[in-house]
Amino acid sequence: MERIPILRMGSFLLVTIQVDLYDRLALTLESDLVQAISKTGAQGVLIDISAVSIVDSFMGRIIGNIASMARLLDAYTVVVGMQPAVAITLIELGLTLPGVQTALNVEKGMQLLQSRIQVTASVEEAPNEDDDAGSPE
């Protein structure tokens, strides 16, 4: 069965969407991601949609679902690489993605996640001497 690969990058997971999602593929991706987050303890999920030229409300809902599920598992989601025409279209369509942040590219997305995680960590607990966000587990 066709699957969308999930790559691990330090404490983050990277999902690159290159094909159009249809129901079953999207559902598989949702459950694969939930498993990957809980297995790796990932703190962030990057969804790269730079190769996607059409985001309709179906696909928007899938991205929103992924972000809310990730949040339940204490991970943040950043959508990276949205094409300008897609962004303009989503606004007119009326689709807002609550809980989903966006960044220009994977690198910027990782910076955003890193700052997000550091802010949360410094609020939740006393700052520790070693804040190497890249260390596994």
Added chain:
Amino acid sequence: MLVVLNKDAFQIQREQDVILFRNRVKEFAVRIGMGVVNQTKLITAASELVRNMLRYASGGEVLIEVITRGRENGIRLTFKDQGPGIPDIKLAMQDGYSTGRSLGLGLPGTKRLVSEFDIKSTVGVGTTVTIVKWKNG
């Protein structure tokens, strides 16, 4: 006066047809030289309407036409199904209204994305949605 320059009919029966159909619409839009933003709006609208057709009416037929009026060129899409019909169109056109537990943005969002929008529906007979996107509209 509105003149039809070219036309093609497309059957929608399965989920896989959504992508094939979107590609077909893109070919037509490219052929008349429609810009990327308007293309994206048109294809996203088309995607919403074929998904509705599949979901609520188990498929139907779409007519794709290249039209011209005065000095404007555009694409007209007519989505015709023989599904259950929509009892209250005003309600269905409201943002967030959905009987399918989805986002309820397909119909109202589509209307915002295109130049002209028309919907006719008869309960027990079916639904016809017609949209026009002018090249520079």
